Amino acid sequence: MVGPGKDPRTTISPCEACSVRELSVCGVLSPSELDRLEAIVGKNNFAPLQMIFSEGDAAASLFNVTGGVVKIYKLLPDGRRQITGFLFPGDFLGLALHDTYSYSAEAITAVSLCRFPRTKLETLMGEMPHLEKQMLRTASNELAAAQDQMLLLGRKSAAERVATFLLMLHRRALRRDDSHGALLDLPISRADMADYLGLTIETVSRTFTKLKNEGLITLPGTHKVDLADMDQLEDLAGIVVDEDLANAAYL
Amino acid sequence: MVGPGKDPRTTISPCEACSVRELSVCGVLSPSELDRLEAIVGKNNFAPLQMIFSEGDAAASLFNVTGGVVKIYKLLPDGRRQITGFLFPGDFLGLALHDTYSYSAEAITAVSLCRFPRTKLETLMGEMPHLEKQMLRTASNELAAAQDQMLLLGRKSAAERVATFLLMLHRRALRRDDSHGALLDLPISRADMADYLGLTIETVSRTFTKLKNEGLITLPGTHKVDLADMDQLEDLAGIVVDEDLANAAYL
DNA sequence: CGCTTTTTTGAGAACATTCAAGGCATGTGG
DNA sequence: CCACATGCCTTGAATGTTCTCAAAAAAGCG
Numbered sequence: 064m065v066g067p068g069k070d071p072r073t074t075i076s077p078c079e080a081c082s083v084r085e086l087s088v089c090g091v092l093s094p095s096e097l098d099r100l101e102a103i104v105g106k107n108n109f110a111p112l113q114m115i116f117s118e119g120d121a122a123a124s125l126f127n128v129t130g131g132v133v134k135i136y137k138l139l140p141d142g143r144r145q146i147t148g149f150l151f152p153g154d155f156l157g158l159a160l161h162d163t164y165s166y167s168a169e170a171i172t173a174v175s176l177c178r179f180p181r182t183k184l185e186t187l188m189g190e191m192p193h194l195e196k197q198m199l200r201t202a203s204n205e206l207a208a209a210q211d212q213m214l215l216l217g218r219k220s221a222a223e224r225v226a227t228f229l230l231m232l233h234r235r236a237l238r239r240d241d242s243h244g245a246l247l248d249l250p251i252s253r254a255d256m257a258d259y260l261g262l263t264i265e266t267v268s269r270t271f272t273k274l275k276n277e278g279l280i281t282l283p284g285t286h287k288v289d290l291a292d293m294d295q296l297e298d299l300a301g302i303v304v305d306e307d308l309a310n311a312a313y314l
Numbered sequence: 315m316v317g318p319g320k321d322p323r324t325t326i327s328p329c330e331a332c333s334v335r336e337l338s339v340c341g342v343l344s345p346s347e348l349d350r351l352e353a354i355v356g357k358n359n360f361a362p363l364q365m366i367f368s369e370g371d372a373a374a375s376l377f378n379v380t381g382g383v384v385k386i387y388k389l390l391p392d393g394r395r396q397i398t399g400f401l402f403p404g405d406f407l408g409l410a411l412h413d414t415y416s417y418s419a420e421a422i423t424a425v426s427l428c429r430f431p432r433t434k435l436e437t438l439m440g441e442m443p444h445l446e447k448q449m450l451r452t453a454s455n456e457l458a459a460a461q462d463q464m465l466l467l468g469r470k471s472a473a474e475r476v477a478t479f480l481l482m483l484h485r486r487a488l489r490r491d492d493s494h495g496a497l498l499d500l501p502i503s504r505a506d507m508a509d510y511l512g513l514t515i516e517t518v519s520r521t522f523t524k525l526k527n528e529g530l531i532t533l534p535g536t537h538k539v540d541l542a543d544m545d546q547l548e549d550l551a552g553i554v555v556d557e558d559l560a561n562a563a564y565l
Numbered sequence: 566c567g568c569t570t571t572t573t574t575g576a577g578a579a580c581a582t583t584c585a586a587g588g589c590a591t592g593t594g595g
Numbered sequence: 596c597c598a599c600a601t602g603c604c605t606t607g608a609a610t611g612t613t614c615t616c617a618a619a620a621a622a623g624c625g
Binding site for chain 1: 388390391392394395396398409410411412416417439440443446447449450453454455456457458460461462463464465467468469470509510511512552554
């Protein structure tokens with residue numbers, strides 16, 4: 064937003080102007096704390112298909128996604144792949160902090176990240192209780208999401224998996240305020256959906272067709288879905304829409 | 315270990331004498347910190363099949379398992395069940411702290427737990443950086459384990475799932491020093507294994523028979539397994555036994 | 566010991582996969 | 596601007612792994 068020729072140094076720091084701050088770990092910090100975090104942060108950009116890090120790499124950095132979509136995944140020795148998560152703007156990347164990353168991260172779209180050197184971030188966490196508490200909260204949320212995904216992978220049918228997935232994407236788009244009613248952007252290939260849902264490309268494709276034929280969704284384009292019958296999708300997904308819990312869960 | 319008639323009050327606190335302390339979050343605390351933790355802890359016992367808490371209950375407490383085996387699971391509306399973890403002595407229970415539990419916990423064997431009221435524990439975490447850091451580390455480990463389980467549920471065959479499961483149990487028995495070479499206790503029913511591995515009881519049973527016939531295991535009893543061919547089991551499980559990583563991972 | 570529960574085994578069915586081909590976009594070069 | 600190549604998605608047919616239904620065997624328990 065800063066025009067050419069304008070002095071980028073203002074009293075508003077980049078972090079204070081960050082559009083995803085309220086969604087991320089940074090959201091709980093005071094202005095002075097934010098300054099200290101900003102002092103150790105670096106910006107990185109990645110092109111589609113570019114690796115951000117690989118399983119086994121020394122875990123030197125943690126990241127905050129500020130733009131684009133990232134996938135994280137694990138591989139079996141013979142190449143079978145399980146995507147364990149998609150990360151959108153505001154999501155934290157690299158939480159499972161051992162000395163090496165236990166999974167790989169790759170850019171799906173053009174991606175921009177805030178990069179935090181791990182040692183420096185750990186020092187800051189020791190000094191800023193807010194930050195550490197927020198990291199624990201984030202880890203806790205991810206754990207709950209991981210358990211939901213285990214339920215999906217272990218016990219749901221193909222149609223139930225796809226319905227669950229679409230509703231999750233929709234909920235996250237709403238949270239980012241990146242939503243056009245029930246019309247959903249799918250910046251994810253059929254192959255990546257398959258590897259996330261524990262299915263094959265063909266089964267994912269057939270399931271989309273099936274849901275379309277049954278009137279639960281329409282497909283305005285390969286990467287666009289309209290959630291035409293939200294109630295039936297929720298029934299299919301096995302989501303318990305407890306009035307009160309609906310707003311709180313995972314938001 | 316305290317004989318009958320002996321005065322149980324000594325200078326050694328119960329926590330200091332706790333056999334699982336080194337395995338659990340308590341292990342990192344100083345004696346004075348341990349005293350403060352002990353001040354808020356209550357002991358609870360549960361019989362087999364007894365519920366510890368249910369999905370949706372107000373999350374009033376967190377727990378440390380000091381004895382026995384606990385299962386945690388999620389249900390679909392029609393009753394399908396996915397067990398997301400088994401907890402052994404030293405394991406922490408209740409980490410995903412929202413206002414309500416996002417899963418149910420049930421005793422498999424007779425279970426003893428240390429119970430921490432959530433509000434009091436959160437106060438203590440604020441005052442004891444060691445404790446909070448350890449909680450984050452624990453959450454981080456659980457997240458890594460959850461991702462491994464997603465890989466299992468999404469991409470592994472029945473035989474690969476069972477092999478992975480047996481090796482995980484073995485590794486955890488070793489860690490608790492509760493191991494007799496390659497002979498493994500299975501305090502878990504076929505039904506619970508099935509619900510953990512995303513299979514049916516029948517498939518689990520057939521897979522045990524198959525692994526036995528192929529010489530990878532022997533079955534001295536229904537709830538005892540001898541891991542006869544560890545190398546082949548590891549190959550089957552798709553576990554990368556990097557010399558250096560082998561000892562560090564998840565321990 | 567006789568009962569119940571759990572585990573094993575069998576046969577057939579189902580859902581998802583594999584293998585294969587065709588369609589439909591997108592992009593490049595003629 | 597069109598022809599063509601490329602990659603992704605869809606659809607079809609056959610196969611296979613796991614599931615379902617059913618019953619027998621084994622184990623646990625009073």
